[in-house]
């Protein structure tokens with residue numbers, strides 16, 4: 001590391017007036033932990049260029065790293081005085097404030113930094129701030145400097161930090177082969193072969209909207225998609241955006257997309273996307289409209305390209321969705337996620353039972369055969385029930401017993417399919433407002449219509 005910098009240090013000896021070189025070296029020295037040298041280099045430079053921001057920031061960083069906190073404060077606050085839009089300076093300010101035992105101010109500085117540049121998100125700092133000061137909820141009525149009494153909701157910035165690197169992938173999703181194929185075609189391949197898609201004039205934009213009854217794996221699948229391509233994952237409930245950020249939603253939406261772009265490849269997942277439409281009626285019409293328009297603009301990549309950002313959304317109620325969402329290039333294809341069929345149920349049971357002690361006679365295919373209509377979530381309840389019975393028996397016998405086939409079959413009798421109601425509603429929409437055959441998949445699933 002040090003050896004790499006030597007030629008640059010030599011070069012600076014020859015041309016001490018080369019400001020970009022000095023700025024670069026200062027950053028590199030700090031990054032290499034050579035803060036003392038960085039400090040000297042910055043101070044020398046600042047004699048000639050007393051207001052240079054890059055040097056001032058590096059100097060403050062060097063001070064901070066060498067525990068000269070008050071010196072760091074002075075430099076950063078001077079810098080921010082003149083240039084309130086310097087995101088990196090706000091970030092350093094946040095660290096300083098946190099170290100000085102002012103977590104509330106630190107949070108504010110951090111939020112400021114992210115507002116200017118969402119790419120600066122730092123999970124460790126975010127967590128430290130979270131631990132030091134409870135999240136503050138901004139009430140809908142406007143900004144209030146005092147923390148709300150029920151301050152256990154995550155703040156917008158924490159939502160923004162809802163960045164994940166999912167460990168699950170398609171192997172953790174039972175069945176759903178058709179949906180997985182569709183995701184590969186529409187989402188994964190364009191990411192992996194962007195040039196090929198461009199050559200055929202296929203834009204890699206647009207999103208995939210999953211819809212279907214509750215508990216059938218929409219959210220699970222979106223997370224697994226991110227894991228499958230080793231992308232980051234950001235999951236947002238639109239309801240959260242609307243409720244928490246009311247009055248400021250457009251800006252927050254923009255920040256959210258910017259964060260996703262800065263983290264590409266990234267799956268940006270909007271859960272309960274129908275809330276946009278549902279909430280619209282509660283809001284003043286115009287406010288809701290602006291948010292939708294902003295959302296669509298970001299989706300279209302009107303302001304900035306969404307290259308490398310895979311946009312997915314899920315809903316139980318696609319019929320409440322504004323038709324504007326389904327224009328070409330947006331969520332133009334909507335995909336039904338049905339309850340698992342028999343082989344898929346067996347696969348899901350295998351996944352759910354992974355790593356648990358099983359008796360030799362356990363046969364998930366036989367359990368799958370007796371659980372028609374159950375969703376993935378219902379199967380989870382089934383396995384939970386079986387585990388409970390098994391635990392109780394283990395307690396009684398004083399030693400750990402494995403899960404038996406009978407535990408599973410008994411538990412199966414107690415779980416009722418939770419998707420019936422949804423299909424009753426869906427059937428009506430599919431029969432009576434099925435424009436362009438949008439909901440044909442529902443009719444096929446219900447046996448009302450022949451496939452193809």
Ligand SMILES: Nc1ncnc2c1ncn2[C@@H]1O[C@H](COP(=O)(O)OP(=O)(O)OP(=O)(O)O)[C@@H](O)[C@H]1O
Pocket residue numbers: 172173174175176212213214215216217218219220221314315316340348351375376377378380
């Ligand atoms: N195909 C599947 N393979 C493995 N696990 C599944 C599958 N489907 C559902 N599950 C399990 O069931 C749970 C519930 O699924 P999930 O939350 O993804 O459903 P959902 O379709 O998003 O429901 P909702 O519409 O209520 O949001 C998941 O946490 C997952 O563990």
Ligand SMILES: [Mg+2]
Pocket residue numbers: 218219220271314
């Ligand atoms: Mg879900």
